[in-house]
Amino acid sequence: MQVAVELKGITKSFGDLFANDNINLKLYKGEILAILGENGCGKTTLMNMISGIYKPDFGQILVNGEEIKIKSPAQAYKYGIGMVHQHFKLIDVFTAYENIILGDTNHPGVKKKEKKRLILEIAQTYGFQIDLNKKIHDMSVSEKQTVEIVKVLYKDADVLILDEPTAVLTPQEIKVFFDVLKNIKRYGKSIIIITHKLNEVMEISDRVMVLRKGKNVKTVETCNTNPKELTDLMVGQAVDLKLDRLKIHATSPTLEIRDLKVLKDDGTIAVDNLSFFLRGGQILGVAGIAGCGQKEMCEAIVGLRSFKGKMVHQGTCINNYSAEKIKNLGIYMSFIPEDRLGLGLAPNLSITENLLIKNYRDNKGAFIDKESARKQAQYLIDRYHVAGATPETPVKNLSGGNVQKILVGREIGTNPTVLITAYPVRGLDINSSYMIYDILNQEKRKNTAILFIGEDLDVLLKFCDKIMVLHNGKNMGVIHTKNATKEQVGLMMMGALDLTDNIDNFGYAKDSSLSDEEWEHLNEDKK
Secondary structure, three states: OOEEEEEEEEEEEEOOEEEEEEEEEEEEOOOEEEEEEOOOOOHHHHHHHHOOOOOOOEEEEEEOOEEEOOOOHHHHHHOOEEEEOOOOOOOOOOEHHHHHHOOOOOOOOOOHHHHHHHHHHHHHHHOOOOOOOOEHHHOOHHHHHHHHHHHHHHOOOOEEEEEOOOOOOOHHHHHHHHHHHHHHHHOOOEEEEEOOOHHHHHHHOOEEEEEEOOEEEEEEEHHHOOHHHHHHHHHOOOOOOOOOOOOOOOOOEEEEEEEEEEEOOOOOEEEEEEEEEEEOOEEEEEEOOOOOOHHHHHHHHOOOOOOEEEEEEOOEEOOOOOHHHHHHOOOOEEEEOOOHHHHHOOOOOEHHHHHHHHHHHHOOOOOOOHHHHHHHHHHHHHHOOOOOOOOOOEHHHOOHHHHHHHHHHHHHOOOOOEEEEEOOOOOOOHHHHHHHHHHHHHHHHOOOEEEEEOOOHHHHHHHOOEEEEEEOOEEEEEEEOOOOOHHHHHHHHOOOOOOHHHEOOOOEEOOOOOOHHHHHHHHHHHO
16 A cells, blocks of 8 residues: 555654654555554644644655655645634635635636635535535534645645544434545545544544554554454553443432523523532433533523523522522532633633632631642642643643543542533543543432433443433423433434423423333422
8 A cells, every 4th residue: 555644653742741652653645544542642633744733853755656745735735735623714704615615826827716616526526515605613523624624635635634623523424424534535545633532533444553652552453453452552551431321319400591592692592491410329321413502501500601491409599699608508519511721720820720710718817728739739730640730730731531520529629519521531531531430420429410411322321321412502301321322312413303292391201111100209309
């Protein structure tokens, strides 16, 4: 096979930290290579060097057998290399067409009509559906991703680097997306895909390269490996991949949400008359395409966004209660937001100072007990294996996975009775993800009521007790995971399956698997 891109001895360090240490890699023409590794192992740094964002300290990059120097993303495109980042680089107020041609230097003098014809021809060739006149802010996540990939192909890229491309897609959208990737591969183009979903690695890739602590541990043929071996290579030891749904007798509702209506920042409706409840000792999963109201729902529940409707605790409406008054009722609420380094933690402050932000009101007297916070910070560093950190390390210097560990540890440390968590394992490696699942199960054992917004339907179905499905801010029904399927949840996420004719006043599907006695018991609990 002909080599499209080759890396020889690539090394990149930041101070004393070696992000990549003597990496060798070969990407063949017409193949899909998956890159696996724990957070902080150097995956993104390596891809940033191929795509021109960073320059290596040592080593060679060869394209089609010729050594090159890539000094910018624009120069990477000249060598046929384009990257689609996990967080899309699109201008919301522009149309798909305007985003695709932005910065185009490959088609000088070509008129708009001809450019549109070329773009549509690319889309048809590889199997994309695209509306060139549609503005980005009106698009679904999968449509935005299509624009990003078509933009790379329009710039004549022969090598595509995709960072977590399926993170926010439904099962149906993933299937279509994989069909497109196979078409791209069939035309001789090469693809590097970074993903934490091992089942997708096994399905779509030809080879897998595993990184650990900045080094290339092993590159294997996908057909000759399995998820267990890949996980063990990533972590450096045997890992149990079993995901348990604990069976605990749930309490009566800890918190009820009735007729919740929340607006987006632009004044449009984000959440529309949503009703559900959270029970202690139970994990309620939330599934939905990105932007369908999850963020606004969470912020309304924890008091960060105004809303209409009611929040009820044991018959008492607590809408206008202060945090202190809510605590006096026995509700201790913690929030792990999607935005870790904005809403979650203050990036410029140390780990210790971020703990103080949460707990400074608990200090008695005029002085803040910083020493206790420092000890708590060290405890979190040790417990969650936050490598290379001290209590005084600024949070912005931590990897994404380590930031999440500190955030989760801080919120769990307050012993909440209600835990609202949005995408707690997004971007985390396998080992870190299972650590988070274990922590949440420990909270479940304490009869904590947990709302778990996730994007991996396999995890939601195996881990949660029930799943509430949102579509455009509306509740499409709450289903019991023991009977649900990925296909059913996916259809509900897309609005193609509506179970609202078969739900009670709290939005719960009348599960036919429950006996009359169980259903009556459930209704009694609600009361």
